[in-house]
Amino acid sequence: MIWQFALRYFRARKSTSAINIIAWVSVGAIAVGTAALITVLSVFNGFTGLVKSLYSSFYPTLKVVPVTGKTILFTPEQLKAVSQTRGVANLSASIEEKAVLRNGNEQTIAVLKGVDSAFSHVAGVQDKVIRGAYDISHEQGYQAVVGLGIESALGVDVEHSSVPVNVYMPKRDEAGFSAGLPEQAVNSGTIYPAGTFAIQQEFDSKYVLVDISFLRNLLDMQPGEVTSLEISLLPGFSEKKTKRALQELLGENVKVQTRVEQNATIYNVMQTEKWVVYVFLSFILVIAAFNMIGSLSMLVIEKQKDITILKAMGGRNSLIQRIFLTEGLIIAGAGSVIGFSLAITICLLQQHFGLIKLGGGSFLIDAFPVEMHYEDFILVSVTILVIGILASWYPAQRAARQEITLKAT
Structure with a gap:
């Protein structure tokens, strides 16, 4: 029932178009952040693989x-x-x-x-x-x-x-x-x-x-x-x-x-750089979280009547809270799916066609190397999940605390 309510709220037209716009802006921001994270981490994987292949020519296992x-x-x-x-x-x-x-x-x-x-x-x-x-x-x-x-x-x-x-x-x-x-x-x-x-x-x-x-x-x-x-x-x-x-x-x-x-020094430097880039690019997802907070807060105001009816029918505060938490996860999930699809498309195009070239006339490779690792997808998924829950928590709490206001007719 919780997912049915959340999906209906996500798909249904709102009385104010601004709520729809903000929700899709949140989805788009998460998609962009997700695609950027996966693409950049894949490029770092590519360079790490290149360095390992070069070092394997001289250093033993x-x-x-x-x-x-x-x-x-x-x-x-x-x-x-x-x-x-x-x-x-x-x-x-x-x-x-x-x-x-x-x-x-x-x-x-x-x-x-x-x-x-x-x-x-x-x-x-x-x-x-x-x-x-x-x-x-x-x-x-x-x-x-x-x-x-x-x-x-x-x-x-x-x-x-x-x-x-x-x-x-x-x-x-x-x-x-x-x-x-x-x-x-x-x-x-x-x-x-x-x-x-x-x-x-x-x-x-x-x-x-x-x-x-x-x-x-x-x-x-x-x-x-x-x-x-x-x-x-x-x-x-x-x-x-x-x-x-x-x-x-x-x-x-x-x-x-x-x-x-x-070659501990060079590998440690490359791993440190990768984590630093991950942290900075994660701020894109944090910015998207603010859009989610705004979107869900407006949705709570929009659905005050529904919340009142659910509570009048015996719905507990925890039920209301889970509905809006699920709504936030749907927004985050939709953005992540779009972002993953976009990142995979970009990486595959780069692998096969080398669209983005390296400058300086490198004699080793002409284009940025790209390697997609499933660990990066798991890391970014967990990051989105955490940010989605944190961004949804306040609006969900606010919806759960809303008082019943039934008007006599």
């Missing part, structure tokens, strides 16, 4: 690093146990260290990342090579794959030249420095750039990939000594469960990081 210090020594038994852990698909050992690279008169500082043959199975750098080839072999000299920024800084030509690049790296002990002999404190080697990768500036201007044996020899490291273990998972296995199993296996001297934890 799980990464094992030492809690203290730069390196950690793994025994063959430990490595075998890690590779046999449930969910682990591939295991790659790596060593990272800063070095000075020099090509003729050009030089730059870069991070050398020594990787083994399994690295191409835990990351996707080989798919981002834009010139030359992904080659870190060392049969005829140590080959290297350099970032686009490093290639530009050194002035190398990976396709038409085999000019060696000199690598200078400080020794791990301080004997040379303490003796006042800088030349004895530096190890040097030679690499031959064979390919260039382009992911994004953070990687392109920082990293050079070489075979892990090159760095192990240059740094006089023991077999099994690494800066990290990089792991990919079998399809369908949970990151959290595998992480927990590896942490229990390897103990407290290491920490196992997911891809999000490896």
Whole structure:
């Protein structure tokens, strides 16, 4: 009965057209706010997905690093146990260290990342090579794959030249420095750039990939000594469960990081920005709530006779209150349905046709990326429900408190 009364009040013509206008303005404001929230949150999801795809080209699904210090020594038994852990698909050992690279008169500082043959199975750098080839072999000299920024800084030509690049790296002990002999404190080697990768500036201007044996020899490291273990998972296995199993296996001297934890700063910033935008755009719905209050208050005045009759027939105050609360929820629900439909249409058009372009001539994507997540629809639905109830509460209370005024005839 409550829904029947509320739907009738919503659809029926009022004695004053202003009440209808204000009600539909409320519906329109909620629809606009809903569409704006879903669309903007979907754009943030798109950018987050884009960043994750870029980072997945360089960072593994799980990464094992030492809690203290730069390196950690793994025994063959430990490595075998890690590779046999449930969910682990591939295991790659790596060593990272800063070095000075020099090509003729050009030089730059870069991070050398020594990787083994399994690295191409835990990351996707080989798919981002834009010139030359992904080659870190060392049969005829140590080959290297350099970032686009490093290639530009050194002035190398990976396709038409085999000019060696000199690598200078400080020794791990301080004997040379303490003796006042800088030349004895530096190890040097030679690499031959064979390919260039382009992911994004953070990687392109920082990293050079070489075979892990090159760095192990240059740094006089023991077999099994690494800066990290990089792991990919079998399809369908949970990151959290595998992480927990590896942490229990390897103990407290290491920490196992997911891809999000490896890049916690950027992900936290993106999530914070998303929540800030959600809060600000929710004010559109708050403004719509004021329209609802006005619309329902005028409706209460319009339906004074109906309220009096219902109370005279034994209707309790709670019944009257629920009728007008339901009326407010119908207004909010109608606006949300229209808003969801509008947002889905906009997002689908953007996904298929890229109507809104990105400026600056980005080499990655031309249009704003969009990803719709059901969690956003739930969040916005709950937000609308709360705002609808709060906006309807005062008019509903006012209607329930209205006194019976029957006139004698």
